[in-house]
Amino acid sequence: MTDSTGYTTQFLLLNAPGASAINGTLHYLASDGSPLQMTALKLGSVQVVPFAGFNTPHAHAVLSHEEGGVLIFQTSVEAETPLQTFRVYAEAVGDFDAGIAGSTRTAIALANPSSSPVGVRLELRGLNGALLRTSQPLVVPPSGQLAMFLNQVPGFETLAAPFEGILRVAATSGTGVTGAGFRAIFNERGNTLFTTTGPLIENAGAPGIIVFPHLAEGGGYTMQFVVVGGTAAQSNPGLLRFFNQQGNPLNVTLGER
Secondary structure, rough: OOEOOOEEEEEEEEEEOOOOOOOOOEEEEEEOOOOOOOOOOOEEEEEEOOOOOOOOOOEEEEEEEEEOEEEEEEEEOOOOOOEEEEEEEEEOOOOOOOOOOOEEEEEEEOOOOOOOOOOEEEEEHHHHHHOEEEOOOEOOOOOOEEEEEEEHHOOOOOOEEEOOOOOOOOEEOOOOEEEEEEEEEEEOOEEEEEEOOOOOOOOOOOOOOOOOOOOEEEEOOOOOOOOOOOOOOOOHHHHHHOOOOOOEOOOOOOOOO
16 A cells, blocks of 8 residues: 555445445554554555454555656555465566666565464566576564565565566465565656556466456557466466457457567
């Protein structure tokens, strides 16, 4: 969660159709797990806590950033329950530290909703499955959070751009963590734009078809598809099929990065 200095966070809480009203609270927590103080730039996590006897709502946070009254970007983060393992897409391109247009870098945010510390290890593999880096042991404090760019992860400091790969987060102790991956990119105006890149749904179509319900290509719009294999040494052959709004085949030109 971020707020102030141009950043704002909006929460969307959704109840199930026909269900009774839900009552609960939002707990705003700093990175060390203490209650978040509402001053200056606020970084941390939020817990959606229903009261006893009430269901948990489906929840999203919409993150926005404005500069000089101009909206620069919006992206959303879906609320999660803790997981023992999950993966996010990760990349680094160009000279991000110099703010060169088109340069990108991945960041990872981890939150621990439990009352005990959680040990975590990060493993980065290339798109070919080759191991690139393994982090030093990390600890997410009780009710706390860790957020960093990949080059700030202990053990990843010397990882040089360019690279593309999959970052696997594994809890080595405790009840698991929640997390989100972010892709930061500098545009031609020098603004930093962020979008989420996971967590990826493991074995989302095992077996079966998965669907992107919307695409936009042309007129300044582009899309990049990241297709990730399942378990280690498992082959995942298949097709990408494109359709227009009437359900007819759509001709698009694909390029591989």
